Amino acid sequence: MREPENGLxxxxxxVRYGRRIVLADLSLPPIEAGHLTVVAGPNGAGKSTFLRALAGLMPVEGSLRLDGCELVGARPAxxxxxxxxxxxxLPQDLGFTVLEAVLHACRSGVARPPTIDEAVSRAAATLDRLGLVTLADVLLDRLSGGQRQLxxxxxxxxxxxxxxxxxxxxxxxDLHxxxxxxSVLRSLATEGVTVVAVLHDLGLAANWADRVILIRDGAVVADGPPEATVTPTALADVYGVTASIHRHADGAFSIAVSGLATR
Structure with missing residues (x-):
């Protein structure tokens, strides 16, 4: 299979935790740039571990290639x-303002950090994109949970x-x-970024994602477009629930859980 020019x-x-194998020989079809991919599954399924492995935050075996370049073993910068x-x-004990935290992230740890002027410009544009300009001078420990998330x-x-x-x-x-x-994640994908997000809300996943990867016990159970992966059979298998799924005329999904599935 020929790899895409852009993607993962x-x-x-x-991935191992001590002697325990959390992710075992997990392979996926290419995660293409320009798409929003959601990883979902029950608590303890391995979703966050999978994301941290992709981010290089833990030792891994295997291969992770981004735009054709191997990430496993690559220099951190x-x-x-x-x-x-x-x-x-976010960590709780940082004495940064919002702007300082974003500037620090822009320039730290990368192979070729931008100049101060470029970093300030990029930080200001990013805060504006997320509606955070009015919070630029607020200390992180004064933010609400949602503001810290943003x-x-x-x-x-x-x-x-x-x-x-x-x-x-x-x-x-909140909903807003x-x-x-x-919407920002969707626009980033449209701009050519490879976006992979862990979400618990399958309704949101089904309505926004181009691709949904369902994980259970460290293994992929279903992978594909939402209409193929978010199904009553998959929800019974992965989450152990009985559910009905309705596709509305505008293409939106709604999911109703009616009980626990018998296994």
Missing amino acids: VVEGLR DRASRVAYMPQT TSLAQALVRRPRLLLLDEPLSAL HQHAVL
Whole structure:
């Protein structure tokens, strides 16, 4: 199979915690640039581990190739220039303002950091894109949970990555900001960024993602467009629930869980 010119190829990915294998020889069809890919599954399925492995935050075996370049074993600075990771929460003890945190993310750890002037310009544009300009001078420990979540996203976006990894980017956001963030992720994908996000809300995943990867017990159970992966059979298999799924005339999905599935 010929690799795409732009995107991520995962082959034989294995992650261990001590002697316990969390992800075992996980391989996927190419995750293409220009698409929004969502990883979903029950608690403890290995979703966050998978994302952290892609981000280079833990030792892995196998191959991860981004735009044809191997990430496993790459220099941290080279990887940081290509890959940005948004964790579930920001550290609690940083004495930065929002602007300082975004500037720090823009210039730290990368092979060729931008000049101060360019970093300030990029940070200002990123804050504007996420509606954070009025919070630029606010200390991180004064932010609400949702504002901290948006600041964490700004720290990832300001790096202008080729691969953007997001672990539960909507967890602390209200409905308005959920829609705003998903719109940004969609526009980034349209701009050619490879976007991979872990989401718990399958309804949002089905309505926004180009591709949904369902993981259970460290293995891929279903992978493909939402209409092929978010199905009653898959939800019974992966989550152990009985559910009905309706596709509306405008293409939107709605999911109704009626009980626990018998196994």
